[in-house]
Amino acid sequence: MKSRYDCFELNNGIKIPCIGFGTYKTTDGKGAEVIKAALEAGYRYFDTAAFYNNEEEIGKAVQESGVKREELFLASKVWKSDMGAKETKASFEESLRRLKTDYLDLYLIHWPRRNLETEEWKEVLTETWKTMEELYRGGRVRAIGVSNFLPHHLEVLFNTTEVCPAVNQIEFHPGHTQEITVNYCKEKGILVQAWSPLGRKRVLEHPLLLELSKKYNVSPAQLCIRYAYERGVLPIPKASSRERMMENQEVFGFEISLEDMYRIGSMPPAGWSGEHPDFEKVHF
Numbered sequence: 683m684k685s686r687y688d689c690f691e692l693n694n695g696i697k698i699p700c701i702g703f704g705t706y707k708t709t710d711g712k713g714a715e716v717i718k719a720a721l722e723a724g725y726r727y728f729d730t731a732a733f734y735n736n737e738e739e740i741g742k743a744v745q746e747s748g749v750k751r752e753e754l755f756l757a758s759k760v761w762k763s764d765m766g767a768k769e770t771k772a773s774f775e776e777s778l779r780r781l782k783t784d785y786l787d788l789y790l791i792h793w794p795r796r797n798l799e800t801e802e803w804k805e806v807l808t809e810t811w812k813t814m815e816e817l818y819r820g821g822r823v824r825a826i827g828v829s830n831f832l833p834h835h836l837e838v839l840f841n842t843t844e845v846c847p848a849v850n851q852i853e854f855h856p857g858h859t860q861e862i863t864v865n866y867c868k869e870k871g872i873l874v875q876a877w878s879p880l881g882r883k884r885v886l887e888h889p890l891l892l893e894l895s896k897k898y899n900v901s902p903a904q905l906c907i908r909y910a911y912e913r914g915v916l917p918i919p920k921a922s923s924r925e926r927m928m929e930n931q932e933v934f935g936f937e938i939s940l941e942d943m944y945r946i947g948s949m950p951p952a953g954w955s956g957e958h959p960d961f962e963k964v965h966f
């Protein structure tokens with residue numbers, strides 16, 4: 683039987699815990715306490731970003747918890763406005779300082795385009811990725827990857843750079859499974875990660891998920907997380923309470939049948955955030 687302590691393997695052989703803890707807005711008003719609770723609940727993989735403005739709190743929580751650095755998997759991201767060689771290096775160093783560590787386990791480019799208006803983004807992206815490659819070769823980070831990349835963004839990297847991204851972190855949940863991007867990444871050996879694996883709660887009351895959660899005697903959130911895991915997509919749910927932190931890891935005592943995987947995978951569109959790498963956010 684698999685457990686929450688199992689790992690996925692990245693394309694460079696690095697092991698990564700099969701469920702991460704999402705930290706966007708996690709610490710709002712709660713400081714390091716919520717990260718400490720997540721550590722106590724057993725999470726070892728923390729997904730943050732310079733943009734989340736909480737690296738300092740994560741660093742503090744980790745330091746005070748006494749959990750050894752090598753037991754942790756710390757991932758951060760460079761923000762759009764910090765793309766470019768000099769800026770990425772500086773942003774990386776700042777993330778390390780705030781997280782109180784001298785290396786990262788994973789570093790991602792948060793979004794592919796610094797701007798939406800011009801074609802200049804391709805040069806900036808190439809320069810940024812080359813800088814990530816330098817950090818990787820220099821041993822400052824164990825794996826490098828991207829986030830919110832569609833196949834045509836990844837193609838820019840394949841045409842101009844050397845290291846294949848280890849990860850692509852995209853919005854992925856029932857009702858928004860981005861099949862073309864997922865399949866493209868699988869073909870290239872890139873691990874897909876699911877941000878908003880619960881659709882930020884927007885899909886948890888969907889009738890199909892309610893029906894299936896009764897059938898499997900699990901919560902709709904557990905069904906979403908298990909769905910990602912069974913697709914080979916690494917989920918990083920965010921939760922505020924200890925109960926939900928535990929619940930979201932208890933997804934290894936059941937298996938979704940092939941028929942139900944198909945039903946979830948072919949659900950009509952639902953719960954999309956409206957975020958798109960090439961366009962302004964769509965508001966519904």
Ligand SMILES: NC(=O)c1ccc[n+]([C@@H]2O[C@H](COP(=O)([O-])OP(=O)(O)OC[C@H]3O[C@@H](n4cnc5c(N)ncnc54)[C@H](OP(=O)(O)O)[C@@H]3O)[C@@H](O)[C@H]2O)c1
Nearest residue numbers: 704705706829877878879880881882903919920921922926
């Ligand atoms: N790369 C990117 O561009 C990007 C974008 C967005 C997010 N992310 C990452 O992905 C992580 C997760 O995504 P997300 O925070 O957007 O959304 P999410 O994990 O899909 O959903 C979080 C929401 O679900 C609730 N929730 C958690 N567990 C639950 C449960 N068992 N039952 C019912 N409700 C539950 C949470 O409420 P409470 O907090 O009240 O428990 C919160 O409102 C982020 O924290 C961040 O690390 C990355």
